[in-house]
Amino acid sequence: MGSLPQLSILKGPTRPLVPNSISRIFEKVAATSATNNIALIFEENGRVSQLSYLQVDQITNRLARTIVETIKAKNLKPNSDGDYIVAVNMHPSDHLILVLLAIWKAGAAYLPLDHSFPASRIDHIIQESQPVIVIYDEGKSSNLAFRRKFLFLLTDTKDFLETPKLACEHLLSTSDNKSDKCLEEKERLHHLKDDLAIVLYTSGSTGIPKGVRIPHKIILNRLQWQFKTFPYSSSEKFCVFKTALTFVDSVSEIWGPLVNGLSVLVVPKNVTLDPEKLVENLDRHRVERLVLVPSLLRSLLMCLKLKKNTSLLKSLKLWVCSGETLTSSLAEEFFEYFPENEYKLCNFYGSTEIMGDVTFYTISRVEQLKNELTVPIGIPVDNTIIYLLDSELRPVKAGDIGELFVSGANLASGYVNGRDKDKFLNNQLAIDPVFSKLYRTGDFARLEKGCLLYEGRTDSQVKIRGHRVDLSEVEKAVSAVEGVEKAVVLCYQPGEMNQALLAFVKSGALMNENQIENILRNKLTSYMVPQVILVESIPLLVNGKIDRQALLKSYENTNNNDDSCYEIDIDYSGVKPSQMEAAKVLFDTVASVLNRSARSAISPEANFYEIGGNSLNSIYTITKLNDEGYHISISDFLSAIDLREVLERMTSSTKIQSAAPRFTAELLKNEHKAAVVDIITTSFYQKADLEQWLMPDILESDYDELIDALWEPLVEKGLSFVTKSDSGKIISVGLNFDARDEPDVQITSKLTVIFDFLESVEGPVRDERLPAGKGKILHSFMMGTHSTLSPKENVAVMQFMEDEVLRLATERHFEGIFTTNTSPLTQQLGTDVYHYQTLLDYQVNQYVASDKTKPFGLAPDSQRAIVQWKPISA
Template sequence: MPYGGSRASVFEQVAASAVPAMSPGPSLPDLIAEQVHRTPERIAVSDAAGDDSYAGLWKASGRIAAHLLAHGVVRGEMVGICVPRSREMAAVALGVLRAGAAYVPLDAAFPDRRLRTMLERAQIRRVVTLAGYALPAAITDHEAALIEIGGDVAPQDGESPALPAVHGDDLAYVLFTSGSTGEPKGVRILHRNLVNFMRSMRDSPGFGEDDVICAVTTWSFDIAALELYLPLMAGGRVHVASEAELGDPDATMSLVQRSGVTVLQTTPTLLRLLHDEGRAARLAGLKLLVGGEAMPRDLANEAVRHCSELWNMYGPTETTIWSTIERVQPGDGPVPLGRPIDNTRIHLLDKDGHPVADGERGEIWIGGDGVADGYLHRPDLTAERFCLDPFAGDGSRMYRTGDIGSLRDGVLHFHGRADDQVKLRGYRIELGDIEAAALEDARVRDAAAAVRDFGNGSQRLVLYVVPREGGGDPVEQLREHLREALPAYMRPNHIVVLDALPTTPNGKTDRKALPMPADRGAHAAPAAEQPGDARIAYLAALWCELLGLDEARADDNFFDLGGDSLLAINMIARVERDTGKRLNVLAIATDPLGILADMLPGEGVAKRRGWMARLRGLFGS
């Protein structure tokens, strides 16, 4: 029912009242220890190189925890982790938790600048890695001590030494998300947040001893915790996909089938890709947990035809991975976000903080046991987004998501954002983060970022910049700067130079009035001559079709012309159908068109496959 007064006055009244102490409850290692006791010999974690039993994983993680304590790690300390994707990930992460510390995942693929910011903000004094793993310069140059774990983390004989007790109120990990001011912000997740989430997921959508999940998510993102820990507390198995296996969705799906996977967590974007390539049949028998962005109804209806179960998931990092779930059935209309998981409350509030009526739109606030402990070393941001929940009556807090939704018969529906945050290919991106990075370039006077729809389900980041007078064309220098400042998923596909940014009557940037890129990444001047190599001509034509270009040249980079990872995978599929040759997605990221063309079959092979003649007809070569 509505509460009286303004939102601020009510929150101030609640804040002034006594906050009852919450029971800390068990920690995540406590839940896993229970499963180790029940099924010590069952396989807990596997990868292409082998597997570890529950007992083996537990002993290995205990040995790592003791090793960390011997190197000075103290209870409550935040420890950086930078390890390759392998089954050792589980032992290292669990070892940090059992030492009473919290971990901060450091993705080696992130730009050095981003890593340095994370290391400094989290005040990391120690970084755990595996012996022989090549670390980025940002880590090796940092003052933090490196703690190397032997490449073989198998258990030694004998029991692990006594380790500190870990409680529900202890910090488990800190994940950095995109920040609207240009700096990433760290979200503090406690053990009790994780325990509530994992218990709820075990019950619904459900995970049992016979289930296997494939860990496919970069573990610097929060949903990776579900893949790593849910099987370990439920008695199932997690199979960790390597970086090489994740470079190609087709190879990933082959891995899923070979490894006996029953549960897969993914995004609507990857589902769309499998559908568009005619490979949706590979979903047969899988329970799919899908989230990170809105799920189109046509895609949901198609996926339901092939998989065993399809679940739509919703939730921000600040409320611990997923907060609502919905088993999707064939139908019409938007796919709902679903009902809250256990011990979770969904509030739909108007701009004054009053609950809206059933079916009306309001801002989504989330309360309950999943609400994080706030932002790391940012009390200002924490106070802005985390408020005491006046509806709970127990002193707990709720989180302001910035999403717009409606509740109909207890089911949550999504209606967009109230701010400039976007979700693209499952990644959460603050447009202000991109703009702030662009404004660091001395040639840029003003900047605005937006996500634009290029048709056929392709959405791309576009950065609009206004150069300083006399600064010349800033595009090439700016691209290089953004490569150093932003992770790959945040870099704009297109950079558009404008004389001025359009504004609304109140003087704010009017993102809706920003133009579509006119050149779509095209060149300023026409090429001096057409490519003489039919393989280059073939790839150039394909790039032009996929990216909406008039021209692509031998020294062009696919991503600088507006490509993204999904378009690259589309290109791989097209090339394989036409030539029988499967390109590596990593090669597309690093090689210009001309070098990439050298990887295709020669003229003799091409003729046998019947496509060279078509190329000569198209390009006159």
């Protein structure tokens, strides 16, 4: 007898789930937490805000009272679904999370509105969801600016105009005198249907955004699965919230840590968009897990390779990819940097309607990826069943491709206004009421050896930077542009680095690609604006349908033409003669990277992002420049106004500086003393990385005393030097000692606090990890440059001094150079340019002096002391 074929049905573990709201769970955690346990940390523009669990609980109780009183005072009613929804238009901050938690405590649900949403999208969301109130950032944009942003553009938006608005700052100030006790159940708002927590709007299959209703119970199911499968470690203190609030992934980023007593680090948007800053932030806080889209993973890996620092992000053990297709090649690239079996790379699959994640696959070694172009999407989460069904909703056999349906405790409770009921079907295959509904994902998959493999979409939806984009919605917007006769919107190479959203347009109007794209920017969210390609005709198949493959092939052939970058208009007007060689490399590199996607001429005035660049290909551009010997930091490249500024910022060991004046070094002599005192004083007193926190107790005369005490041994040892310009002026000084033969000097000033601190961080590293004995370690003790140097000259002189220290150390047969950097510039140069090894990265505000005080306690968490070592090859 033959065996019965295995059907494509996968069931996740069954786990008990006790219904509860996330806000109530938070209150229990806050009640049992120590009063000083930090819940929220936010750093922006030098401001550091920390709120304890007790503070967050009390503040949100007061805010919740104000929200309820405002709604009841205005006699505001729930929407047509019976839901009390509060729309939130705020930038990432600690205040944002306070508002979200307060909305829940009030009994309402929150609905995020992104500042980048076009007016038409805001219009639709407000009209359909009917929020009782909108809370917004007054600090980021005043009430007038807020109204101009939305109201001026929404010329026919009666519903929005009539929706009450409340500035976050006003909400906070008017709540100060409220009771900080939690609201009783009778005081809270109550939805008509269920325990609605969040409404998230996604691109609809009809091209019209639709709101997904997410109750507390499905959030709880998703979080409880996470806590069991990927538990927080005993060393895990900080978690990051960096995902846009309109993404469902933000839910687990915020609320997972907060119902477990951990600290949430709120990452400002400018840091999230800068891979270099994001890496620094994650590394500094020893973050151990991260959720990100594959395109951001690719950016971070490129950033790590560019920095050539193998110690970065070594605490980050769990990497979770979702929102886009994760390719095997990218996963393999991950394990080129992170050791196998020590780090986990996970591929989560899902959508907003199913709480973001319903299946998962964990990779810990490369051999798991063999024979597959994309990483599997794995197995179901708790209390979830996955079905692969045919067109008649019957399970397909294992190995066959079927449409993916989801049932269980991760399903949303439908859409706002009951839209698209055909997406949530009655499950004829189950008896248990937990599995009574099926969600139709619109994805194809197959089951191989108990593991799900993704096989693409059944409709026109794709993922762009983690956002679900319906190509028909974009196509409709392009076709509506006056003068466009025909438009076809396609996605080229989804999930790959060169992924592109393309609009092939046949137009009878005298408009170019840029003009059409500018019109679309006022209609579509930024990530939905396609690259417009004008064509003379749209190719058809023999059956009369559009030949989409021919269009993609024409784009690919144009893009892969090796000579295509030379067809792009490159304009060198205004480039200085001394920079022409570098400009040719920069402009040709940009042309080769952007290629067919370049929107306009490449010139000194061109902005990289406005002419077709993005954060991913910007790092690729920097990498290629690095290969050509031209170095620029990622942050400098990202923040440059135009390519002229990029050219100016190409610093450190670049060929641009080859024409810089020559410097000479002289070993320290008595005649140099006055110049040395002047340079050391201005470098350390006026620039004051550590000294600033001891002011006014530090005096300029203290440096006279310091140099006096050190002068004789500095000259005697012959390891220190001054740098002279070609005119003979002393422009810098490098003071060095044998680390095992440093003089014991007495100083009476407050500078002792700084030297005690430096000894506390350097001593254990020096004594336990570096070679023993004299003549082994050259201690680069102090470096200073003349205050009249420009930033560019300053970097050039510092590089010369670094070379001179290396020459001295090599000549005197030292085994390596030891130093501690407290300046962000020297830290960056030491790591990225001079390739020192970081032995200790210390947060200076944590230092406790011998008198039990914290002399640098007011310093931000971002201020570090980095102890580094550079071994010298024999």
